[in-house]
Amino acid sequence: MMFPLWLLRVLVIGALVLCSMGVAVLIAFLISDLKNKKIW
Amino acid sequence: MTGVTASTSVLVASAPVLSAQAGYVMLALFSVLWISLGIWWGRRAKSYDGFAVAGRNVGLALGTATAVATWITSNTTMLAPQFALQLGIWGALAYSTASFGLFAFAPMSGRIRRLMPTGYTAVEFVRRRYGLLGTIPFLIISIFYALTWLVSMTMAGGKLLNVLSGIPYEVGMSVVIVVCVLYTLFGGMYAVIGTDFIQSLIILVGLIVVACAVLVKIDLVDVHEKLSTNRPMLLSVLFPAALMSLFNNMFFGFGEIFHSNVWWSRAFAMRDGVGPKAYALGGFLWLPVPIVAGFLGLAAPALGIGVSEPDTVGPMVAATLLGWGGALLVFVVVFCSLASSIDSLLAATSDLMVNDIIEPIMQHHPTDRTKRNLSSFCIILLGFFSWSVALPNVGTLATVLFFAGPMVGSCIWPIVGGLYSRRANAMAACLAMVTGSVCGLIAYFTIGWFVSSLVGAAVSGAVFGVGLLLSPADFDFDSLSVDGESKKTPANDPQAAGEMA
Numbered sequence: 131m132m133f134p135l136w137l138l139r140v141l142v143i144g145a146l147v148l149c150s151m152g153v154a155v156l157i158a159f160l161i162s163d164l165k166n167k168k169i170w
Numbered sequence: 171m172t173g174v175t176a177s178t179s180v181l182v183a184s185a186p187v188l189s190a191q192a193g194y195v196m197l198a199l200f201s202v203l204w205i206s207l208g209i210w211w212g213r214r215a216k217s218y219d220g221f222a223v224a225g226r227n228v229g230l231a232l233g234t235a236t237a238v239a240t241w242i243t244s245n246t247t248m249l250a251p252q253f254a255l256q257l258g259i260w261g262a263l264a265y266s267t268a269s270f271g272l273f274a275f276a277p278m279s280g281r282i283r284r285l286m287p288t289g290y291t292a293v294e295f296v297r298r299r300y301g302l303l304g305t306i307p308f309l310i311i312s313i314f315y316a317l318t319w320l321v322s323m324t325m326a327g328g329k330l331l332n333v334l335s336g337i338p339y340e341v342g343m344s345v346v347i348v349v350c351v352l353y354t355l356f357g358g359m360y361a362v363i364g365t366d367f368i369q370s371l372i373i374l375v376g377l378i379v380v381a382c383a384v385l386v387k388i389d390l391v392d393v394h395e396k397l398s399t400n401r402p403m404l405l406s407v408l409f410p411a412a413l414m415s416l417f418n419n420m421f422f423g424f425g426e427i428f429h430s431n432v433w434w435s436r437a438f439a440m441r442d443g444v445g446p447k448a449y450a451l452g453g454f455l456w457l458p459v460p461i462v463a464g465f466l467g468l469a470a471p472a473l474g475i476g477v478s479e480p481d482t483v484g485p486m487v488a489a490t491l492l493g494w495g496g497a498l499l500v501f502v503v504v505f506c507s508l509a510s511s512i513d514s515l516l517a518a519t520s521d522l523m524v525n526d527i528i529e530p531i532m533q534h535h536p537t538d539r540t541k542r543n544l545s546s547f548c549i550i551l552l553g554f555f556s557w558s559v560a561l562p563n564v565g566t567l568a569t570v571l572f573f574a575g576p577m578v579g580s581c582i583w584p585i586v587g588g589l590y591s592r593r594a595n596a597m598a599a600c601l602a603m604v605t606g607s608v609c610g611l612i613a614y615f616t617i618g619w620f621v622s623s624l625v626g627a628a629v630s631g632a633v634f635g636v637g638l639l640l641s642p643a644d645f646d647f648d649s650l651s652v653d654g655e656s657k658k659t660p661a662n663d664p665q666a667a668g669e670m671a
């Protein structure tokens with residue numbers, strides 16, 4: 131039994147989307163912490 | 171190490187794609203950047219608390235980023251593609267299960283912060299919780315793991331820079347470790363966590379760009395078709411070794427995070443209430459990284475790219491497909507992932523050495539200044555040790571790393587039990603760590619690396635559970651927050667009890 135093509139697609143594309151969201155989340159947190167002066 | 175080896179070599183990318191000159195320029199640029207940032211942030215590290223735990227006030231942005239960056243080691247960017255190349259889709263998924271360790275550590279980090287608001291290290295917790303009996307095996311495992319990880323990262327630095335740009339192994343390895351030692355020395359935990367934020371962004375963006383560029387060049391349909399024809403095992407749902415590695419890697423991840431001072435020191439460094447959120451978010455951000463990196467490994471057989479060393483398959487695919495630009499991006503990603511782990515290890519292990527080896531040996535409590543100086547000395551010592559062991563370039567990355575797997579797997583239950591159960595006792599913890607490590611190592615040599623952590627964690631869990639049933643303790647968790655050696659009351663530790671009396 132083999133992994134189907136659609137699963138490979140979901141994994142690769144899904145992982146790329148999650149990575150992109152990660153970048154956005156980190157920048158959003160940085161801006162929020164900067165505004166609240168809670169960086170350190 | 172068992173598993174499929176890269177035997178097809180239609181297009182062996184042996185020559186470095188990036189010129190050595192470009193490599194040296196990038197190395198110089200990033201070295202100057204990290205050291206400058208280390209000096210800049212180092213101005214904040216006036217006290218030992220500032221140097222060791224960044225003033226215990228790190229916010230959510232830096233807290234999340236440091237969890238992500240530290241867990242994205244060069245082993246993630248190198249071994250995840252190797253896992254995929256050797257174990258197929260399950261291999262990439264197996265690597266991503268290491269993020270479960272971050273999820274599980276999230277609530278633990280909050281409890282650690284509450285129980286030990288002025289703590290510094292994981293060994294300090296074990297010493298107060300289990301006394302000398304639990305401390306000895308735990309300290310040995312912690313130091314062994316930290317040094318193994320440090321050496322493997324240093325070796326990875328030399329190897330990667332050599333593969334990508336032709337910089338001699340000895341030069342690349344030396345530059346990586348010297349730069350990390352310098353900026354950790356200047357900035358302590360402030361520099362480590364600050365640079366982690368920048369490094370995590372660079373790594374994530376770099377991986378996205380490389381994977382997208384590879385997707386533009388090849389179609390996933392082609393990858394699937396060629397794998398089905400030439401390497402069907404890589405797509406097999408029932409690949410035994412890969413399925414074993416799934417659970418093994420998860421337990422390895424639990425063991426690594428639960429026991430390592432790299433993670434404990436961050437729990438102490440984060441502002442009250444930030445740790446659980448930062449670790450959970452860090453897990454979500456880290457989860458897709460091995461899958462993206464693993465995709466590069468899966469693409470290798472489909473593209474007919476053979477590699478002489480499996481742990482460099484990811485960078486080789488990117489460099490071969492994308493040429494100079496790809497190699498440059500991978501170079502930067504790898505340098506960042508190396509630095510983010512090496513600096514964390516240097517800082518956390520020096521804390522261990524100062525607080526759990528040197529301070530207990532000294533007859534008096536050292537001053538703040540003395541501890542800061544001792545930390546600096548230990549960072550230099552660790553850097554030199556790592557450099558000298560990595561210099562001969564012996565063994566593959568996976569072999570070096572997975573050797574520590576069963577040992578850290580055997581620490582899972584003593585740590586979890588010690589944090590949450592009053593009944594956990596020193597003898598059970600000690601026996602669990604020792605028997606788990608021994609049985610795990612036997613499994614490592616007789617069966618394979620892909621079951622060693624699993625066996626270590628299972629045996630340790632069974633022994634620890636029996637120990638709790640046979641001889642339950644009644645530990646007072648409030649005693650963990652008491653500052654100072656003379657006031658601690660470890661359960662089931664006659665020596666400490668005698669000292670108290």
